[in-house]
Amino acid sequence: MEGGRGSEEQEEAYEVEEQIGRGAFGSAFLVLHKVERKRYVMKRIRLTKQTEKFQRTAYQEMALIASLSSPYIVEYRDGWVDKGSSVCIVTGYCEGGDMANKIKKARGMLFSEERVCKWLTQLLLAVDYLHSNRVLHRDLKCSNIFLTKDDDIRLGDFGLAKLLNAEDLASSVVGTPKYMCPEILADIPYGYKSDIWSLGCCMFEIAAHRPAFRAPDMQGLINKINRSSIAPMPTIYSSSLKRLIKCMLRKNPEHRPTASELLRDPHLQQYLAASWTPSPQYLPIKPNNNNIQEKQRIRRSWDFHVGRINRDAEAGEGAVRQSENFDQLVRKNSVSPFNESTNELLEIDPINHDEIKRIDPGSSNISVLDPEDKEKDNHYDSCILSVDIADEKEKPEDNGRNGVKMVVASDTTKQNEESERIFKSSLEVENNIVGSKDEETQCAPPVTCNKKEEDSVTISVSKRTKAGDSDEIAGVAEETSSISTVTHPHGENTHGDWESLNLIQQRANALESLLELCAQLLQQERLEELAGVLRPFGEEAVSSRETAIWLTKSLMSVPKFGSDQVALHK
Numbered sequence: 001m002e003g004g005r006g007s008e009e010q011e012e013a014y015e016v017e018e019q020i021g022r023g024a025f026g027s028a029f030l031v032l033h034k035v036e037r038k039r040y041v042m043k044r045i046r047l048t049k050q051t052e053k054f055q056r057t058a059y060q061e062m063a064l065i066a067s068l069s070s071p072y073i074v075e076y077r078d079g080w081v082d083k084g085s086s087v088c089i090v091t092g093y094c095e096g097g098d099m100a101n102k103i104k105k106a107r108g109m110l111f112s113e114e115r116v117c118k119w120l121t122q123l124l125l126a127v128d129y130l131h132s133n134r135v136l137h138r139d140l141k142c143s144n145i146f147l148t149k150d151d152d153i154r155l156g157d158f159g160l161a162k163l164l165n166a167e168d169l170a171s172s173v174v175g176t177p178k179y180m181c182p183e184i185l186a187d188i189p190y191g192y193k194s195d196i197w198s199l200g201c202c203m204f205e206i207a208a209h210r211p212a213f214r215a216p217d218m219q220g221l222i223n224k225i226n227r228s229s230i231a232p233m234p235t236i237y238s239s240s241l242k243r244l245i246k247c248m249l250r251k252n253p254e255h256r257p258t259a260s261e262l263l264r265d266p267h268l269q270q271y272l273a274a275s276w277t278p279s280p281q282y283l284p285i286k287p288n289n290n291n292i293q294e295k296q297r298i299r300r301s302w303d304f305h306v307g308r309i310n311r312d313a314e315a316g317e318g319a320v321r322q323s324e325n326f327d328q329l330v331r332k333n334s335v336s337p338f339n340e341s342t343n344e345l346l347e348i349d350p351i352n353h354d355e356i357k358r359i360d361p362g363s364s365n366i367s368v369l370d371p372e373d374k375e376k377d378n379h380y381d382s383c384i385l386s387v388d389i390a391d392e393k394e395k396p397e398d399n400g401r402n403g404v405k406m407v408v409a410s411d412t413t414k415q416n417e418e419s420e421r422i423f424k425s426s427l428e429v430e431n432n433i434v435g436s437k438d439e440e441t442q443c444a445p446p447v448t449c450n451k452k453e454e455d456s457v458t459i460s461v462s463k464r465t466k467a468g469d470s471d472e473i474a475g476v477a478e479e480t481s482s483i484s485t486v487t488h489p490h491g492e493n494t495h496g497d498w499e500s501l502n503l504i505q506q507r508a509n510a511l512e513s514l515l516e517l518c519a520q521l522l523q524q525e526r527l528e529e530l531a532g533v534l535r536p537f538g539e540e541a542v543s544s545r546e547t548a549i550w551l552t553k554s555l556m557s558v559p560k561f562g563s564d565q566v567a568l569h570k
């Protein structure tokens with residue numbers, strides 16, 4: 001990277017094929033490397049500050065950009081300062097174009113859950129890579145997210161904002177107000193969590209094909225951003241995905257998870273495993289302590305859960321054999337708490353979905369990540385509760401049929417016999433809209449795998465809807481919803497308090513998720529499916545009255561907490 005003659009030679013290595021863009025800060029060209037015969041994109045960014053000091057900064061920034069390399073960021077090829085008036089940066093050419101265009105071209109046809117989750121994972125890997133190298137992107141938007149011909153992400157234009165002067169940047173923010181984060185509005189410096197906000201805005205847009213924040217006027221927009229008031233996302237997406245996007249858009253930057261915390265979410269594990277960098281650092285589950293008995297208990301539960309142990313024998317009298325569909329569903333939607341090669345029990349270490357109290361490492365422009373802070377990330381207790389509306393379109397026998405399947409399961413709770421009586425029974429209901437009805441009641445094992453949580457409640461609802469083969473789905477086709485997690489850092493509260501709190505939280509979340517689902521089905525007038533969801537609470541199964549009594553009792557019997565101790569799930 002040299003100025004003067006050196007830069008001319010560098011520029012001569014490329015043949016300009018066409019100008020592909022002209023923005024406020026300069027121009028973009030599609031160029032061909034004369035020797036490599038490979039296409040690149042050359043961006044010429046005008047330097048507004050001509051001082052020697054600023055040129056030095058420009059070189060430093062380019063050196064930084066040049067030193068970064070990740071499978072999910074646009075490859076840097078070359079860079080120079082052109083006769084002191086502009087910076088030229090040559091990067092890899094992404095044949096798939098940018099995400100803003102991709103959304104436009106889709107013309108309302110939503111992308112599949114799998115595709116959105118893959119993109120989210122790859123973007124998080126890119127952002128985590130930048131942040132681990134203490135680089136802020138500062139200009140994350142759909143038009144800076146590129147796609148390869150294989151539909152993989154390449155994040156572009158990172159770090160460039162630093163080369164632009166403050167006025168230009170301010171005007172660019174005004175030019176793209178939908179990406180403004182609350183801290184910018186509050187005059188708090190842009191930090192790592194501001195990148196997370198912008199990524200949340202991008203992900204919302206990718207999922208919903210419309211901006212996360214929209215208002216008829218600027219004041220309305222600012223109000224919405226300040227309240228972090230986002231419109232609902234399309235119902236085809238799982239609540240796990242929606243939850244991940246929503247938590248990136250929390251108003252308080254400290255409450256937004258980091259990219260690496262998001263990557264540890266169980267919902268993204270399969271996409272992470274398929275990525276170029278399936279680093280163990282993102283595993284949500286970590287080696288547990290040496291409690292052998294506890295390990296055996298969980299191993300047994302797990303084997304039972306995935307059907308390795310005969311359920312009839314395990315569940316005892318009254319149990320009914322579960323359908324093959326249920327087994328497939330459970331396996332498909334479960335993350336094993338074991339390292340299957342070493343048989344080692346692992347512990348779920350999810351993101352703290354609601355109240356991660358971290359110091360934002362990016363509260364100043366570029367700051368050092370605190371290694372101790374990273375350490376702390378590994379010390380969250382957790383419990384899991386899920387309401388899953390799973391896609392079952394892969395099953396040939398279900399092709400094109402609609403139905404609802406519901407499973408309610410709970411681990412034993414020593415403290416509460418009544419809850420055990422009600423929730424130890426697992427209910428499976430299949431309500432086939434087109435044809436045959438098939439109802440079974442079945443005991444199911446616990447799904448949670450946190451050694452500290454004796455009590456867990458899992459409600460899992462799978463719903464089959466007709467889904468096309470196309471990757472881009474119009475309308476409702478599939479849903480896989482939610483793993484709600486309550487976590488807390490060690491030491492903030494007494495263990496007993498947290499156990500009770502988690503228990504209440506799980507129950508409240510279970511109820512909330514169930515009600516949300518029912519309301520949604522009612523609103524969409526999917527009454528038969530609604531009936532299927534509610535059937536387990538009817539006379540012949542678990543009565544709604546009993547459930548209500550049990551929930552009320554358990555909520556009334558818990559100790560009171562100070563408001564600062566309560567991590568509420570939203």
Ligand SMILES: Nc1ncnc2c1ncn2[C@@H]1O[C@H](COP(=O)(O)OP(=O)(O)OP(=O)(O)O)[C@@H](O)[C@H]1O
Nearest residue numbers: 020021023027028041074092093094097098143146
């Ligand atoms: N690495 C790349 N691969 C493929 N296309 C690219 C690449 N970089 C930029 N482009 C395309 O070139 C065009 C111009 O890009 P450029 O970044 O200069 O402008 P912009 O995205 O419109 O504006 P800005 O990023 O300044 O807001 C856009 O259509 C963009 O999709």
